[in-house]
Amino acid sequence: MRHGNAPIEELIELMARLPGLGPRSARRAVLHLIRKRAAVMVPLAQMMEAVARNACECTVCGNISTSETCAICTDPARATGEICVVEDVADLWAMERGGAFTGRYHVLGGTLSALDAVGPDDLRIPRLVARMGEEGIAEVILALNATVDGQTTAHYIAEALEGTGVRITSLAQGVPIGGELDYLDDGTISAALRARKTF
Secondary structure, three states: OOHHHHHHHHHHHHHHOOOOOOHHHHHHHHHHHHHOHHHHHHHHHHHHHHHHHHOEEOOOOOOEEOOOOOHHHHOHHHOOOEEEEEOOHHHHHHHHHHOOOOOEEEEOOOOOEOOOOEOHHHOOHHHHHHHHHHOOOOEEEEOOOOOHHHHHHHHHHHHHOOOOOOEEEEOOOOOOOOOOHHHOOHHHHHHHHHOOEEO
16 A cells, blocks of 8 residues: 555554454455445444543443443342353353343453462452342352363352352353353353253
8 A cells, every 4th residue: 555545554453453353354344434434434433432431340240331330230120139250241241142131240350360370359259249248149140161260260259158148050051161151152141041050
């Protein structure tokens, strides 16, 4: 490209950094945006600016929101006494896509990992324990990925909540060993949630 196209080239390079987009896909996306400038590019740029300015972590559960407390945590209908514990916001969104869970969530922000020196205080585990008394929780559903670190974290949480009287369950059938929630289809997630078992 000629020198006058430097901003376009820079946009392509920035787009190529997004997950799932390589240089060729980014080039096609940018070309589409330029061709549909008024209908797509301008509204997209405005929305990206608004989200960049306002996006934050929900102070209660750790979800990404544009307000201090997310819509799930402020919805009184979702105060069911159930909290679904997930590793990451992407997992929360995957659970929401399925529409099978009607309670509230708790995003840990990762998993325990000796190799990466991630301990309980690096995650939102103390906040989870505090929520038990604050919200009158009856059941904690451990919807953690079926990986070694995910299961280690699940066991740690189960021990941390021992003696609270809270029922601790985990997702059952449908979640393969080594599987990650964000890559599962909605039906698989729904089946796993319905067939949860005591942890």
